[in-house]
Amino acid sequence: MSQAPERVKTDVWPGRPQPLGARFGAGPDGTEGTNFALWAGGAEAVEVCLFDDDGHETRCPLEELTHEIWHGFLPGVRPGQRYGYRVHGRWDPASGARWNAAKLLLDPYARAVDGEFSLPPEVYGHDRDHPRQDIADTVRDDRDSAPFVPKGVVVHDTETWVDDVRPKTPWPDSVIYELHVRGFTMRHPGIPPELRGTYAGLGHPAAIEHLTRLGVTAVELLPVHQFAHEDHLLRRGLRNYWGYNSIGYFAPHAAYSASGSRGQQVGEFKQMVRALHQAGIEVILDVVYNHTAEADERGPTLSLRGIANPGYYRLAEDARRYTDYTGCGNTLHVVQPQVLRLITDSLRYWVQEMGVDGFRFDLAAALARSFHDVDMLSPFLAVIAQDPVLRRVKLIAEPWDIGSGGYQVGAFPPLWTEWNDRYRDTVRDYWRGALPDVRDLGYRLSGSSDLYAWGGRRPYASVNFITAHDGFTLRDLVSYESKHNEANGEDNRDGNNDNRSWNCGVEGETDDPAVNALRRRQLRNLLTTLLLSIGVPMLVAGDEMGRTQRGNNNAYCQDNETSWIDWSLVTDPAWRPLLDLTRRLIRMRRDHPVLRRRAFFSGRRQGPEGIRDLGWFTLDGKEMTEEDWYAPSRTLGMFLSGRDIPQRDAKGRPVVDDSFLVILHAGDGPVNFPLPGPPWAEGYELLVDTTREDQDSPPGTVHRAGTAITVPERSVLMLRTLPLADRSPADARQNGW
Numbered sequence: 190m191s192q193a194p195e196r197v198k199t200d201v202w203p204g205r206p207q208p209l210g211a212r213f214g215a216g217p218d219g220t221e222g223t224n225f226a227l228w229a230g231g232a233e234a235v236e237v238c239l240f241d242d243d244g245h246e247t248r249c250p251l252e253e254l255t256h257e258i259w260h261g262f263l264p265g266v267r268p269g270q271r272y273g274y275r276v277h278g279r280w281d282p283a284s285g286a287r288w289n290a291a292k293l294l295l296d297p298y299a300r301a302v303d304g305e306f307s308l309p310p311e312v313y314g315h316d317r318d319h320p321r322q323d324i325a326d327t328v329r330d331d332r333d334s335a336p337f338v339p340k341g342v343v344v345h346d347t348e349t350w351v352d353d354v355r356p357k358t359p360w361p362d363s364v365i366y367e368l369h370v371r372g373f374t375m376r377h378p379g380i381p382p383e384l385r386g387t388y389a390g391l392g393h394p395a396a397i398e399h400l401t402r403l404g405v406t407a408v409e410l411l412p413v414h415q416f417a418h419e420d421h422l423l424r425r426g427l428r429n430y431w432g433y434n435s436i437g438y439f440a441p442h443a444a445y446s447a448s449g450s451r452g453q454q455v456g457e458f459k460q461m462v463r464a465l466h467q468a469g470i471e472v473i474l475d476v477v478y479n480h481t482a483e484a485d486e487r488g489p490t491l492s493l494r495g496i497a498n499p500g501y502y503r504l505a506e507d508a509r510r511y512t513d514y515t516g517c518g519n520t521l522h523v524v525q526p527q528v529l530r531l532i533t534d535s536l537r538y539w540v541q542e543m544g545v546d547g548f549r550f551d552l553a554a555a556l557a558r559s560f561h562d563v564d565m566l567s568p569f570l571a572v573i574a575q576d577p578v579l580r581r582v583k584l585i586a587e588p589w590d591i592g593s594g595g596y597q598v599g600a601f602p603p604l605w606t607e608w609n610d611r612y613r614d615t616v617r618d619y620w621r622g623a624l625p626d627v628r629d630l631g632y633r634l635s636g637s638s639d640l641y642a643w644g645g646r647r648p649y650a651s652v653n654f655i656t657a658h659d660g661f662t663l664r665d666l667v668s669y670e671s672k673h674n675e676a677n678g679e680d681n682r683d684g685n686n687d688n689r690s691w692n693c694g695v696e697g698e699t700d701d702p703a704v705n706a707l708r709r710r711q712l713r714n715l716l717t718t719l720l721l722s723i724g725v726p727m728l729v730a731g732d733e734m735g736r737t738q739r740g741n742n743n744a745y746c747q748d749n750e751t752s753w754i755d756w757s758l759v760t761d762p763a764w765r766p767l768l769d770l771t772r773r774l775i776r777m778r779r780d781h782p783v784l785r786r787r788a789f790f791s792g793r794r795q796g797p798e799g800i801r802d803l804g805w806f807t808l809d810g811k812e813m814t815e816e817d818w819y820a821p822s823r824t825l826g827m828f829l830s831g832r833d834i835p836q837r838d839a840k841g842r843p844v845v846d847d848s849f850l851v852i853l854h855a856g857d858g859p860v861n862f863p864l865p866g867p868p869w870a871e872g873y874e875l876l877v878d879t880t881r882e883d884q885d886s887p888p889g890t891v892h893r894a895g896t897a898i899t900v901p902e903r904s905v906l907m908l909r910t911l912p913l914a915d916r917s918p919a920d921a922r923q924n925g926w
Contacts, residue, residue, distance in 0.1 A: 204262030210298025222264035235259035271340035285508035304339030314490035368730035392461035404775035407471035471546035485518035514592035547583025599640030621691035636723035651724035663732035673740030684743030798868035804828035810863030823856035870910035877907035
């Protein structure tokens with residue numbers, strides 16, 4: 190419990206309005222201290238409140254106001270000091286004004302946060318328990334919230350990242366691995382117990398070894414900005430596990446720190462990034478700038494609402510309410526200069542001082558809205574495009590929100606890549622037998638040119654994925670047809686009902702060996718399809734070894750073994766072959782530039798032999814016609830020519846690769862597929878056969894062009910083309926040539 194505050198006036202020097210936040214350094218006479226600067230448009234007064242280890246509060250009025258920024262320099266205030274703000278102003282919810290100085294507010298620019306958010310009635314700016322709930326949010330609550338909210342921590346910013354330690358992996362060469370810092374490390378036997386669930390755990394050699402052996406080039410971390418748990422979860426004894434409830438855009442989430450929360454989390458995060466970089470792995474952050482943890486008008490007053498509610502949030506025509514394009518109660522008003530600055534300052538901070546390599550923007554369409562509609566010329570996208578720091582890092586859009594016109598897949602400008610949910614849905618439908626024809630599958634396998642071949646965009650604009658944190662795991666996708674979210678406490682109403690899954694005949698886990706064999710084959714089909722498709726593949730941590738959430742497709746509140754990776758699967762005989770196949774496919778992708786194309790296929794006949802850079806074949810081994818694309822089919826052949834890659838290496842030499850034939854067959858019985866003959870190829874060597882459990886070594890079987898091979902039910906075959914001259918006489922005799 191905080192003690193009676195002490196007010197200090199004489200020791201507050203004028204300070205500077207820039208930069209925003211609490212910045213430790215030298216004052217005008219060389220005296221060390223901290224400069225505090227807070228944008229609070231419309232406020233009447235601001236106090237910075239310092240807290241000692243016993244919770245004693247010292248309030249220091251900031252009396253300098255420059256362009257709506259309240260600022261002051263406090264000599265003697267050093268790194269490790271805990272602080273917050275009290276902002277005075279009008280209480281008039283009908284006009285959007287919700288100032289309440291009884292509520293201690295987190296600095297939006299705080300570099301570190303100490304303490305947990307709890308949500309007792311005192312942290313709400315209004316009387317949450319008012320007998321008239323229809324007007325409760327209009328009645329001010331004057332109880333002090335300081336004892337119940339975390340504090341910002343003054344941090345000494347000392348490091349600008351050295352560019353030469355970054356992997357700088359080109360987009361076409363990238364393989365993204367989406368993981369949760371806590372869930373990835375909590376059960377890893379090679380990580381010391383005291384480091385599990387932390388940044389230090391992810392930076393530990395045992396964790397990095399799995400990533401490097403797998404072959405991924407980047408980790409995409411679920412939110413690591415400081416976030417808060419929702420009240421409805423806390424009441425049910427649950428917690429926000431995923432972290433899509435941000436409240437501090439500069440602060441690493443303190444609960445993931447093994448070293449402390451008084452600024453130590455900042456150094457620990459940097460060390461994690463450095464360790465990953467040294468292993469050649471980039472770090473991409475999943476960021477949530479579309480809304481905050483303050484929710485709607487009935488939510489708590491933690492930061493922006495109490496600083497300048499009308500200046501930070503999109504308010505409805507009835508300014509008492511919020512415009513909600515996110516489904517989380519509020520939407521940040523990115524058109525406002527101060528909000529745009531908050532976001533871009535945060536992004537630059539994570540790049541320049543924390544060392545990260547890119548961002549995946551949650552509900553990016555909400556950020557691209559001007560005043561109402563999604564606008565690809567919006568201030569946010571325009572600022573990113575011209576920013577000398579941000580335009581050089583990886584930018585991934587989740588290209589939708591829940592508002593009208595919010596679905597924008599394929600619409601973001603050339604600087605951006607996008608999560609391609611059209612890829613996800615098409616591949617899922619194909620392998621469960623629900624795709625009416627193969628036309629859409631052809632687009633998805635070849636880079637989604639129908640979505641991205643405009644404005645100079647390239648195939649790597651498509652981030653291809655089959656699963657993500659939100660939804661079934663890959664194993665659950667072939668084991669459940671219905672969600673099983675009862676543990677979330679919402680009567681199984683939460684989570685998506687459109688899963689496009691197939692349980693292979695039995696709902697949930699089973700001991701039936703035939704069903705389990707089919708499920709494992711389907712997993713191999715899905716992973717092989719993903720890793721042989723043109724574009725940037727994204728895997729979800731644990732899918733490569735059969736992680737299950739027991740049918741929960743919305744495990745956002747399951748901070749337990751439901752969500753944590755079970756590392757015993759690595760050595761489980763049933764699942765180790767899947768891991769081996771994934772490693773092998775990623776290695777093949779790395780070794781063959783034809784699978785990492787930097788330009789879309791032309792589809793035209795090229796060169797003296799007149800073959801296409803991309804060929805499509807029907808079940809009878811003939812090139813596809815226009816009519817074939819619209820005909821019902823469960824089989825598709827895709828020929829990738831390694832002789833027609835429009836790309837040169839670093840010394841200007843043409844890039845030449847092997848050519849491959851990939852046959853996908855989703856039917857429930859075997860088929861005969863005639864292999865295309867000259868000029869496509871004279872022979873084929875089988876490299877991948879998803880009917881085989883053991884993929885440690887390639888099958889190596891050689892087939893003569895023109896002969897029909899048997900393609901087993903529900904399988905993918907990948908064959909490398911061979912001219913006859915490449916085979917020995919013994920090979921020819923063995924194969925009847």
